Amino acid sequence: MSATIAVLSQKGGTGKTTMVRSLADVFERLGVDVLAVDADPQGNLSDYFDTDPNAQPTLGDVLMGQARAADAVHGRVIPANLQLAEAELSLSGKIGREVTLRQALMDLKRDRELILIDCPPTLGLLTVNALVASTHAILSTEAQYFSLQGMEQAVATA
Numbered sequence: 001m002s003a004t005i006a007v008l009s010q011k012g013g014t015g016k017t018t019m020v021r022s023l024a025d026v027f028e029r030l031g032v033d034v035l036a037v038d039a040d041p042q043g044n045l046s047d048y049f050d051t052d053p054n055a056q057p058t059l060g061d062v063l064m065g066q067a068r069a070a071d072a073v074h075g076r077v078i079p080a081n082l083q084l085a086e087a088e089l090s091l092s093g094k095i096g097r098e099v100t101l102r103q104a105l106m107d108l109k110r111d112r113e114l115i116l117i118d119c120p121p122t123l124g125l126l127t128v129n130a131l132v133a134s135t136h137a138i139l140s141t142e143a144q145y146f147s148l149q150g151m152e153q154a155v156a157t158a
Ligand SMILES: Nc1ncnc2c1ncn2[C@@H]1O[C@H](COP(=O)(O)OP(=O)(O)OP(=O)(O)O)[C@@H](O)[C@H]1O
Pocket: 011, 012, 013, 014, 015, 016, 017, 018, 019, 040, 042, 044, 119, 120, 121
């Protein structure tokens, strides 16, 4: 059985991407077959994995139905770039927009023991897609007032 974990918080800069990168490494050292998914148009996780900035296809192509998720795996990550913001916009008018990532990852889930999804610092459609595709969620926060507000908003969404 595989698990899919979304790492999220409404507040920016709370360590989401760093946590996904670190967990991917830790689980890999434990012998777990891990795939990371960059669901943030900032593309920070893709950078962390040293992905070629011109790598194609990316998660944006997958969400727009132009590529299979399996073809968008580069090393140990499905990368993202600014094009993911366009993909989010184009998804917004579609029926089934919340389940697009879940359906796209379905085949990969059979092969991978663990999928980690790095969310953007918003509770928009990309984060909702990540939550719907996941079996678990990790909320990252800092011990600061506004960060804790972000956590409450994320709990309400999850
Ligand atoms: N556990 C930690 N302790 C100290 N600093 C950290 C920790 N985790 C991350 N950082 C630093 O905090 C900054 C933000 O981290 P990161 O990019 O992982 O946050 P994020 O929540 O993904 O940001 P964003 O909301 O923009 O996606 C980075 O400079 C990172 O090096």
